[in-house]
């Protein structure tokens with residue numbers, strides 16, 4: 013440092029600087045010395061000096077008043093951490109313009125419309141549900157943390173689609189209690205459609221903490237806010253077929269045991285069902301859980317088999333088709349997105365009001381759980397054959413034993429309860445649904461832009 017200062021000091025007029033004494037203390041100049049120095053200034057010099065000082069100060073004041081105020085720091089910055097799936101988006105919220113957008117998006121246009129906060133709105137199911145709600149006149153506000161679990165560009169495209177439909181998606185995390193409270197301050201949501209979650213059964217082997225962060229901590233945080241706002245909203249949320257785990261009794265009924273999860277993902281969804289029970293019991297929150305069965309369709313999730321099989325068939329890459337012990341068939345009750353959306357809307361429409369206020373329960377509240385499946389399990393090998401036919405490309409198949417990383421051998425939903433209570437009746441078979449998916453896929457990923465795959 014000192015060697016850098018030397019040239020600067022030497023270039024100054026040393027006789028105008030108060031120098032430290034040899035002892036290191038400042039030695040005040042004597043009064044005769046000051047009088048001596050003043051003799052060098054005649055009266056006109058003093059006037060000039062005063063004038064220039066005045067002009068200098070005025071200039072500083074002028075620039076200060078003209079300069080724009082510095083922008084406020086972003087309220088939240090979602091950073092990559094070791095425990096969560098990271099988000100690359102700088103999220104800022106608050107301010108009158110932001111509040112106006114929130115209100116306008118959540119504005120109810122139909123007489124009997126709901127006002128719904130949709131978490132995970134830029135996700136696959138979240139996008140479809142938000143659009144369906146908005147189109148029928150409900151008020152919808154989206155919330156999504158845009159994490160990088162899969163292609164963020166796809167999430168941003170869904171966001172653009174939502175923007176065009178009039179749904180504003182706030183960038184934020186369900187773990188951010190301040191943000192959630194602020195949203196409820198701005199809008200008295202009647203319902204929360206909670207779809208934000210860390211999905212995928214196999215990824216839990218790589219990043220277990222992201223499941224705890226989103227599916228456990230995030231869910232509890234959301235329920236904490238919902239229980240304390242007044243009026244409390246009714247909550248509909250996404251559970252999963254995976255809670256049936258190692259059950260061998262088919263088809264899976266809501267009355268069946270769900271205490272043998274085969275993956276951490278399934279365990280977190282099972283835990284959520286127990287957490288929902290506790291919040292319903294203690295705080296009077298109306299809560300409905302929907303067990304989704306392998307939902308697929310346009311704007312789907314790239315981490316799911318039907319999606320990356322399509323991509324890999326077109327790329328000529330080898331595809332691993334899992335088989336169970338003794339060459340047992342692996343099958344899924346694949347459920348088309350439009351059918352699931354109908355189930356979600358019916359669950360919202362039939363949800364009763366929460367009974368609590370100020371965090372305290374006033375009476376028993378509704379607590380429900382429904383299977384939303386298709387009731388027609390299809391082997392994975394058949395899924396691949398349908399895709400080959402639709403894409404007109406032969407897949408490079410490789411049959412491999414199902415790895416022990418969370419998958420179960422089959423799923424099959426009994427949907428009689430959802431039919432009875434929600435009027436839920438899926439109408440799309442796998443071939444019809446995949447046709448719509450492939451059409452979307454080919455249109456979305458322009459084959460000329462192969463680098464985007």
Ligand SMILES: O=C(O)[C@H]1O[C@H](OP(=O)(O)OP(=O)(O)OC[C@H]2O[C@@H](n3ccc(=O)[nH]c3=O)[C@H](O)[C@@H]2O)[C@H](O)[C@@H](O)[C@H]1O
Pocket residue numbers: 211212213251252253254304305306307315316317318332333334342343344392414419420421
């Ligand atoms: O219903 C649910 O609750 C879950 O559904 C979905 O899980 P899954 O039913 O496992 O779907 P998905 O991964 O598409 O595998 C489909 C089939 O392909 C088989 N499969 C998979 C990969 C592979 O390389 N080979 C293969 O045969 C595989 O063995 C399986 O039989 C959601 O991802 C999950 O978030 C959750 O919502």
